[in-house]
Amino acid sequence: SQKIEQNSEALNIQEGKTATLTCNYTNYSPAYLQWYRQDPGRGPVFLLLIRENEKEKRKERLKVTFDTTLKQSLFHITASQPADSATYLCALGSNYGQNFVFGPGTRLSVLP
């Protein structure tokens, strides 16, 4: 069955450092991979999308890579700030279905 794993449950880093979050998947061939941010008690907020034929995408301090051979995506936040503290979810989608399959999320804490 399809399985998505993300880092450990929680990641603590110092302010100013680069946070790297991992999304690994098995038994799936996604056409799209998305990253969302979720704050406590709120719905996820869309951050970035990367397609299977793209290696890397950037948006401001965010960078996503997608390696379909390793079945892995890496999500980087450079120059991290305490305001970046949240849970980050990866989500995989195909060209055929309308819904995305979400990973369990990684809770990031950026310490001042």
Place this chain on the structure above:
Amino acid sequence: DTGVSQNPRHKITKRGQNVTFRCDPISEHNRLYWYRQTLGQGPEFLTYFQNEAQLEKSRLLSDRFSAERPKGSFSTLEIQRTEQGDSAMYLCASSFGRPGDYGYTFGSGTRLTVV
């Protein structure tokens, strides 16, 4: 337009009661989705509408669950004869076109507690 709106934000109900949640998507978005999220997990897909047509349903959506989207605008999700296992955050999302191209816009969710 202030985004996807969900009501109520919180609902506490006794086991066996029926509950109904409402979602108002972004007006330009023709696609609407319901997801369920439990603590420490990512959202799980329940069902999808394109305009007023319900085009996809997850096996998670038992016979006690029903969703509607009359006139292709707002949507309701009803749970009949609630069970404690139904306790979760119910999230509504909408998209303009395929979510693979633009991503979902989620609402803040309705947190259901069944006691």
